[in-house]
Amino acid sequence: MSADERAHVCASLPSEIPRTAPPEGDRHRLPKTRAIEALDEFFRRTGRSVYLSSELPVYYPSERMFAPDVIAVLDVEPHERDRWVVAHEGKGIDLAIEVTLGGDAKKDLEHNVERYARLGIPEYFVLDARSMRLSGYRLDGPRYQPIMPQAGRWASRVLGLDFALEGGRIRFFHGSAPLLEAAELVGRLETMMDDLVRRKEEAERGKEEAERAKEEAERRAQHLERRLRALGVDPNDDS
Numbered sequence: 001m002s003a004d005e006r007a008h009v010c011a012s013l014p015s016e017i018p019r020t021a022p023p024e025g026d027r028h029r030l031p032k033t034r035a036i037e038a039l040d041e042f043f044r045r046t047g048r049s050v051y052l053s054s055e056l057p058v059y060y061p062s063e064r065m066f067a068p069d070v071i072a073v074l075d076v077e078p079h080e081r082d083r084w085v086v087a088h089e090g091k092g093i094d095l096a097i098e099v100t101l102g103g104d105a106k107k108d109l110e111h112n113v114e115r116y117a118r119l120g121i122p123e124y125f126v127l128d129a130r131s132m133r134l135s136g137y138r139l140d141g142p143r144y145q146p147i148m149p150q151a152g153r154w155a156s157r158v159l160g161l162d163f164a165l166e167g168g169r170i171r172f173f174h175g176s177a178p179l180l181e182a183a184e185l186v187g188r189l190e191t192m193m194d195d196l197v198r199r200k201e202e203a204e205r206g207k208e209e210a211e212r213a214k215e216e217a218e219r220r221a222q223h224l225e226r227r228l229r230a231l232g233v234d235p236n237d238d239s
């Protein structure tokens with residue numbers, strides 16, 4: 001098959017995901033959205049090309065299509081895609097995250113553990129939003145081995161970050177510093193902007209006060225000079 005024929009086949013693959021269960025609402029959506037926001041901003045600032053997506057149809061050769069809640073693929077061009085076709089992209093995904101809430105928990109906590117390991121996905125994390133539990137798996141040979149948390153954090157070698165469970169969502173850490181989500185980043189920028197405006201206003205007030213003090217000193221000097229002259233004293237006479 002030529003490159004053009006392969007591209008045509010890839011483009012014809014469905015990019016819409018057939019739903020087998022009703023939508024699960026914000027408790028399912030928000031952890032995914034916040035994870036993508038935090039990771040995207042972090043890798044943008046560090047300058048590393050990492051492709052991130054949510055519920056993107058993924059096609060492995062001779063496998064049924066699947067669409068993890070979050071995927072990460074390292075060192076590839078992060079342009080927009082309608083699907084991830086391994087045969088076309090030249091590599092599989094490096095990390096998958098699933099958020100399980102009201103659907104079939106076995107799919108995420110058992111079946112995907114076997115399937116993703118078989119597909120060679122290096123790391124897999126599951127947030128069980130019902131029981132507020134986070135699980136991590138790392139490929140060791142043909143099987144996944146659980147990632148054991150240290151001080152409440154699960155280390156991801158793929159991302160070079162730590163995962164933690166906080167407020168019903170996944171919080172990422174780079175060393176001791178948490179990765180900011182979009183709302184937190186906006187809040188911090190707004191605080192910084194408010195501080196700059198406050199400093200500018202204080203500087204302007206200080207300048208105005210200095211000008212007023214200078215004008216007052218000049219008025220007092222002029223008043224004193226007039227009084228001295230009225231007494232017959234020349235204030236400019238140094239003799």
